[in-house]
Amino acid sequence: GNSVTQMEGPVTLSEEAFLTINCTYTATGYPSLFWYVQYPGEGLQLLLKATKADDKGSNKGFEATYRKETTSFHLEKGSVQVSDSAVYFCALSDLTGNQFYFGTGTSLTVIP
């Protein structure tokens, strides 16, 4: 079946530190992969996505590369800001695009 595993938090970083949040997946075929971000009191917002192997999704300084050989989609940012404090969810969609599977979320706190 389809599933997503992401690193547990919480993660606390100092401003301008490098961020990595690990995400691995199990899926049939080649799903699309997503990172969503949830700011306090809000719904999930799409941060970036990749739809095929070796694609790199990027947005707001965040990047993630679809690695088929390691079934991974790790989220990275070179220099985090206080405003990046949020919960980050890794997700995949099945081959139909109709079913989505989410990781449990990783809470990030960036301190000045």
Added chain:
Amino acid sequence: DAGITQSPRHKVTETGTPVTLRCHQTENHRYMYWYRQDPGHGLRLIHYSYGVKDTDKGEVSDGYSVSRSKTEDFLLTLESATSSQTSVYFCAISGGGGSQETQYFGPGTRLLVL
């Protein structure tokens, strides 16, 4: 931002009472979903709809029912609320157009069952 609204945004109710949450979209998307979010569990799918009057169960559907009489509205009903249904509920939509579809979320409804 995708046009998705949820109502109410907050609700406090008592055990045993019925509760209906509404999701409204202005995107004319075919698929609509209800999730609940709980600490340590991430997002769990309750029910989803793939068209008017077409619905199916998700991972945690017990105690919930849904209805979709119009493309734009998807209702989630707790027939007899229990304390275990205290949660944050999110509606989501997607176009259902294939493997490259993206899911968009509403702002959430925070439900407390006393």
